[in-house]
Amino acid sequence: MMPDLDQHGHAETKEWTPDVKAPVVMLDRVSKQYGRINALNGVSLGISGGVTGILGMNGAGKSTLFKLLMGKLRASSGAVRLFGTDPWRNSAPYSRVGFVPEHEKLHDWMTAFDFVVTFARLYGLTRDEAKVEATRVLDFVDLKDVMHKKIGQYSKGMRQRVKIAHALVNDPDLIILDEPLQGCDPLARTTIMNVIKELGRMGRTVLVSSHILHEIERITEQIVILHRGRVVALGNSHAIREMLDQHPHKILLECNKPKDVAKSIMDIDEVTGLHFVSDGKLLIETRHLGVVHQQLPDIIVQNGHQVTGIDNPDDDLQSILRYLTGGF
Amino acid sequence: MSSKMDTIWSKLDRKATAISEFTMRQYRTRVSTWAIMIAAFLALFLMLLFYAEAMNSEVEAIDNDNDGLFNEDDFDWDNLGAYNSSVGFDDDGDCTNRTTVSQRDTNDNNIECDIKIVWNAISEEWVIEGDIGVDEDPDEEKYVKEAGHRAFILGIGKFGIVYLLGIFLPLFLATGLVREEMSSGTMHYMLAKPIARGEILLYRIIGYLGIVWPYIIVICTLLCVFTGLMGPGDGFFRWADIGVWMSIAWATMMVTLVYGMIFCTFGILWKNGVVLSIIFAVWELGMAFVALFSGGDSPIQHFSVIGWGLTIVDSGVAMAWADNNTLITMGLWGGGHENMDWWSGFSENEPLPGAEPLSAFTGNPGLGISNWLSFILSTLILIVQAAVTWFIGQAIFKGKEVD
Numbered sequence: 154m155m156p157d158l159d160q161h162g163h164a165e166t167k168e169w170t171p172d173v174k175a176p177v178v179m180l181d182r183v184s185k186q187y188g189r190i191n192a193l194n195g196v197s198l199g200i201s202g203g204v205t206g207i208l209g210m211n212g213a214g215k216s217t218l219f220k221l222l223m224g225k226l227r228a229s230s231g232a233v234r235l236f237g238t239d240p241w242r243n244s245a246p247y248s249r250v251g252f253v254p255e256h257e258k259l260h261d262w263m264t265a266f267d268f269v270v271t272f273a274r275l276y277g278l279t280r281d282e283a284k285v286e287a288t289r290v291l292d293f294v295d296l297k298d299v300m301h302k303k304i305g306q307y308s309k310g311m312r313q314r315v316k317i318a319h320a321l322v323n324d325p326d327l328i329i330l331d332e333p334l335q336g337c338d339p340l341a342r343t344t345i346m347n348v349i350k351e352l353g354r355m356g357r358t359v360l361v362s363s364h365i366l367h368e369i370e371r372i373t374e375q376i377v378i379l380h381r382g383r384v385v386a387l388g389n390s391h392a393i394r395e396m397l398d399q400h401p402h403k404i405l406l407e408c409n410k411p412k413d414v415a416k417s418i419m420d421i422d423e424v425t426g427l428h429f430v431s432d433g434k435l436l437i438e439t440r441h442l443g444v445v446h447q448q449l450p451d452i453i454v455q456n457g458h459q460v461t462g463i464d465n466p467d468d469d470l471q472s473i474l475r476y477l478t479g480g481f
Numbered sequence: 482m483s484s485k486m487d488t489i490w491s492k493l494d495r496k497a498t499a500i501s502e503f504t505m506r507q508y509r510t511r512v513s514t515w516a517i518m519i520a521a522f523l524a525l526f527l528m529l530l531f532y533a534e535a536m537n538s539e540v541e542a543i544d545n546d547n548d549g550l551f552n553e554d555d556f557d558w559d560n561l562g563a564y565n566s567s568v569g570f571d572d573d574g575d576c577t578n579r580t581t582v583s584q585r586d587t588n589d590n591n592i593e594c595d596i597k598i599v600w601n602a603i604s605e606e607w608v609i610e611g612d613i614g615v616d617e618d619p620d621e622e623k624y625v626k627e628a629g630h631r632a633f634i635l636g637i638g639k640f641g642i643v644y645l646l647g648i649f650l651p652l653f654l655a656t657g658l659v660r661e662e663m664s665s666g667t668m669h670y671m672l673a674k675p676i677a678r679g680e681i682l683l684y685r686i687i688g689y690l691g692i693v694w695p696y697i698i699v700i701c702t703l704l705c706v707f708t709g710l711m712g713p714g715d716g717f718f719r720w721a722d723i724g725v726w727m728s729i730a731w732a733t734m735m736v737t738l739v740y741g742m743i744f745c746t747f748g749i750l751w752k753n754g755v756v757l758s759i760i761f762a763v764w765e766l767g768m769a770f771v772a773l774f775s776g777g778d779s780p781i782q783h784f785s786v787i788g789w790g791l792t793i794v795d796s797g798v799a800m801a802w803a804d805n806n807t808l809i810t811m812g813l814w815g816g817g818h819e820n821m822d823w824w825s826g827f828s829e830n831e832p833l834p835g836a837e838p839l840s841a842f843t844g845n846p847g848l849g850i851s852n853w854l855s856f857i858l859s860t861l862i863l864i865v866q867a868a869v870t871w872f873i874g875q876a877i878f879k880g881k882e883v884d
Contacts (some may be wrong), residue, residue: 164680256669
């Protein structure tokens with residue numbers, strides 16, 4: 154409650170020291186209800202170091218989780234801790250945190266430089282220190298050349314990078330990015346992914362949320378999957394992949410004679426089912442996606458089938474979640 | 482970091498000035514800020530046109546005593562300090578030329594050709610009895626211009642500036658100070674920093690004052706210069722008015738501080754906080770009328786912000802225009818010519834034009850203490866009101882989930 158009279162970037166308690174034994178981010182059976190809706194349901198997590206991907210569909214609770222960590226929401230039950238401190242009661246831990254919110258809204262009337270300098274000073278930096286740091290982080294996200302232009306003139310990818318720069322200006326130990334890749338063009342996407350990977354290599358704790366599995370896989374192997382407010386899977390992405398391989402996968406072939414193709418494909422042992430979905434479409438079911446994909450091209454060429462498209466309708470998060478949760 | 486520079490300024494020149502500067506720049510980029518300020522400016526200067534016209538028009542002299550002469554015996558009054566005093570001078574000799582003592586001392590106070598003024602503590606008014614022929618034909622033009630000038634300053638100052646400007650600036654500028662950031666989502670950037678929410682509220686208000694206070698000072702200075710040059714008087718400028726304008730500006734600054742804090746808190750409390758602000762503004766309007774028409778000493782007005790703001794002006798006026806109550810009293814007496822009120826059947830003194838408006842807009846500080854003390858006390862009470870509102874506001878803000 155008390156103002157930080159020394160203005161050195163530790164609100165509430167001037168002598169705030171992080172608990173070094175506690176994990177950077179810790180949630181203990183955290184639930185959050187909005188009226189009768191359970192946004193989060195008994196989530197327990199402990200994260201320290203490295204890049205962690207938080208995967209989930211829209212409404213899975215990713216943003217709620219981050220808002221709890223950023224002290225914007227109060228947990229209905231359970232404990233939320235940043236560096237061992239409850240962020241709802243004390244904003245002091247944010248001196249070591251950088252947050253990139255999901256929404257696009259920025260102060261369009263400011264230049265990127267002014268924006269980063271202004272918010273750097275809220276960490277307790279002086280005017281001069283803030284200018285030095287702002288130039289450093291804007292260079293880090295490749296915006297140094299255009300940093301004196303108004304944010305309103307920026308493209309979506311550039312705006313996203315301004316937000317990331319502003320979150321890095323205090324050289325934080327924990328960086329939280331809510332859907333940082335959403336709506337970005339491929340170039341900006343690559344730049345941002347590299348920035349995140351670089352932060353992970355620098356030993357920072359990074360939390361990135363996304364609803365696209367392969368995006369997260371390109372950044373990190375450490376994944377948490379949220380579904381309807383619960384943690385449904387947690388760990389290395391390869392382990393999650395292997396777990397998924399226990400479940401039937403689907404491959405969709407577009408061809409002119411589906412029945413002929415089906416006859417040839419039946420020879421592959423790993424195929425467990427064949428369905429004629431609609432005119433010119435054949436759905437293959439298998440438990441070993443890799444094996445089928447390996448053999449499929451040869452069979453098609455040998456038998457002279459005309460195939461116009463191959464698609465894995467399963468390779469999205471929704472299907473994975475369906476497997477993980479048993480369709481519930 | 483802390484050892485590098487440890488002056489008070491280098492301490493403050495971090496979060497506090499960052500948010501205040503940011504807030505001021507944000508205001509400057511908004512069209513709405515300029516729209517409200519220009520609209521208020523135009524409205525006030527439109528009133529100034531009416532004033533300028535009144536000051537430049539001729540006032541017809543009245544032969545108050547029907548002797549065929551005009552304005553031949555003007556007021557010769559000193560300031561009414563004591564409870565019992567003798568004022569007046571018979572300029573035209575129609576009293577001193579009378580033959581007997583009893584004719585020259587018709588008010589029986591043993592002073593020839595004077596005006597007896599006694600304070601009636603029960604009815605709380607001056608009882609005035611003049612010897613016949615003393616100050617009986619005052620100069621209307623001189624009186625009307627002086628009283629009209631003061632009535633204009635007090636009317637536009639107390640109602641137009643302290644109340645209307647004092648409530649509309651915060652209504653438009655402060656209600657969304659925190660709320661707009663909350664609903665647009667840009668508040669996330671501020672909340673994700675090691676800063677208490679109470680600090681954000683405080684520094685945002687300071688930024689708002691950084692825009693509103695200079696504006697009030699500029700408006701009052703301009704009006705002071707214009708009316709000081711155009712107003713009646715022997716010198717080229719009415720220096721005594723500066724004190725009155727300073728107290729008007731100071732009262733408006735204090736009132737915009739409290740209203741700003743209250744309206745901003747309403748905005749935090751509810752997304753349609755402007756509704757609460759308008760209801761509150763109506764209450765304050767009622768209190769402004771109570772304070773104006775009670776003559777400044779109604780106890781009810783103290784349950785408001787504006788009541789204390791107007792007390793600041795009343796104290797300032799009592800200090801800067803020490804002769805103001807004398808001016809009102811002589812104008813209401815108007816030479817002592819009674820008129821029969823056909824409705825009530827009582828005889829009443831015919832006031833000089835301008836005396837009644839000046840009387841209506843003048844108030845007594847009403848606190849029963851010296852003018853300086855009521856000035857300081859009212860200021861302190863307004864600051865306490867702002868501080869208490871800040872405390873409540875930050876408590877509400879702290880408990881608020883920002884989605």
